[in-house]
Amino acid sequence: MTDFAATRGMFDLPDGVIYLDGNSLGPLPRSAPGRMDGVMVEEWGKLLITGWNKAGWMARSVALGDRIARLIGAEPGHVVVGDTLSIKVYQALAAALEMNPDRKVILSDTGNFPSDLYIAEGLIGSLKQGHELRTVAPEDVEAAITDEVAVLMITEVDYGTGRLHDMKALTEKAHAHGVVTVWDLAHTAGATEVKLAACNADFAVGCTYKYLNGGPGSPAFIYVAPRHADTARPALAGWLGHDAPFAFEQTYRPHAGIERMRVGTPPVLAMAALDAALDIWDGVDMAALRRRSVELTSLFIDEVEAACPMLTLASPRAADRRGSQVSFRFADGYAAMQALIARGVIGDFRAPDIMRFGFAPLYIDEGDVRQAVAILSDVMGNRLWDRPEYKTRAAVT
Template sequence: MARPDLAALDKTDPLKPFRDRFVLPQGVIYLDGNSLGALPRATAARLAQVIEAEWGRDLITSWNKHDWIALPARVGDKIGRLIGAKPGETMVGDSTSVNLFKTLAAALRLRPGRRVILSEPANFPTDLYIAEGLAALLAEGHELRLVEPEAIDAAITDEVAVVMLTHVNYRTGRLHDMARVTTRAHDAGALMLWDLCHSAGAVPVDLNRAGADFAVGCGYKYLNGGPGAPAFLWAAERWHGQMTMPLTGWLGHAAPFAFETHFRPADGIQRGLVGTPPILSLAALECGVDILLDASIAEIRKKSLSQSALFAQLVEEQLAGHGFTIVSPGDEASRGSQVSLAHEQGYPIMQALIARGVIGDFRAPDILRFGFTPLYLGYAELWDAVWVLKEIMEDRSWDRPEHHARARVT
């Protein structure tokens, strides 16, 4: 495979016009949109409007005049269109960790005779930590039970209250079969909770068709909402009247501005809110989500699979003998929107790549992670990225002392 072959794909790419809707630095190949999405061009102007006109000029009247109070539901419904939700099933606010705590607690209360949260050791650590903390807080014999992915089906017994899985594994990019696992959980009487952080906006998701019960996800990866963007919480409509949230903040109240002494839960997904929504962050997130809604998720997925397969092919062709192992699934039905490589010197290699303008990231203990964001990543950039990686390995520039120095964020 030669670079002109990939450049030819760029010329006929139906998603190519979307690249102009993002701010991308010259001389940088960005392969880390699965960790932090690029900046949409519309975001700066939108934030300036919110800051200068809505906050600066209209002050507190903007809660009504510009309907700030509706932003969590409005942006939630927009995200809902990307994940197979009905209107009124998705709400934006808090972080993924906080939303996971809320939905996990709600799920456990819906299965009072069961005490097990089932997950896998390779789940994202915050999910496991939240589950551990909640189980300890309940102090009623609850436990987090971890099994390998291939053992999940057999482990869903009548002790399991909720199965908690991340749809796309953050290290390897392995994609769970959402519908199949959800059906297996329900057959055993358990509830199903999905973490969509590495799939929302990147792979087709249809929570209602799969029959899922709860889901959470972040706003700063493929949704391009900016660093620390608020997360989303989804609950199937059938649970809205029964779910009890463990954090009962004032905006989850049925009448927040009645200022009643005791909590009355709001109808529907609004009861999942806790505190005052972060208006600036919500405005930024909406800009990123709006771009995705203008695109076709089918085209996004098609290009993502093509790019990840081509990248893996280039690695095999150009980097043979340099100690890399592709750990992402070769089967496209089982692969998210990333390719991960294992190498014993993964950290300094990634730092050397970043110094050369090819930005991916590192995940301990040995994973170099490359994310594919089809709305702004070109095909020829794949060739260029692998070529830089090849040069780094051949001249051993990765072994410079500055590349071994561990930063706080990897």
């Protein structure tokens, strides 16, 4: 049984703050500064360039990938860490399209994170082969899967509403129509019980700075199913994806398996922080995490709707249809969120009117939920948000 009281103590959370924004950036693990200091002083400082061999820096991309694999239901040896999520989306989508060369439609939904759609548009523009990005409402995705679709590219949890797609059902229908699947796990890795292997997913990508708590800008990961691992072509043929990078050959030969999806030099310092964060996950049962998440999000919805009738639920009410995030709509949602943050409850805002609250059971409990709702009720009921200083948009919302 997972001890969530113990995991809570493993994070360095500021006093007086209820942190409901782990769906955007996870908090600092207490062990991360020491881990990074050790890598900087004992490895980089004393070993210098020999650290690539003596400290095993080069192997960490795969080692961290294996640690993440357990959390997303992937087979060992089929996840690798490195680069950014945008790069991993590009790699996965490009490889998936090449598996269906006679089809031209990339199917996604209107709730997908815009960056994924931008990457698809950019790839289409570079290929110049008549591909089309087709987006439909999230609830219409299953019906839109037809024999003309090449790739289904879906973010499992909608970044705005928290709506959870049925990975198993959509993947089954996609495969029945010869469609290759690419799943973005940015809002599910470390938040829900992901089952990539059981759902027979083809590709998946995700970031590590949200629920996995790897730190701002921590590296992304990519999953390639075993059946594709030795044939998927890496469109970004980086030197670390080469079969023999230190042979310095003039032409590219892809590495066997998942390592062909490596591109650039591993961010060793960032990986040290991620490694420390993943230590916390070693004692976490993902099914227990999901049950706890459902309890917390359900309690929050019930309490907010009772205390703040001016807010409209944007997330699915049914627990099995949402991730570990709850969103409410309010016309002045940005100002309301700033007022809430000023009182120690940190969530975030997404245009045009979404107030987002993320629930990470590793460090959030029922007491946090009830206290956060009490403060939210005060902000909303007394219109504390209706001040000029809360209405000036910052660069990051």
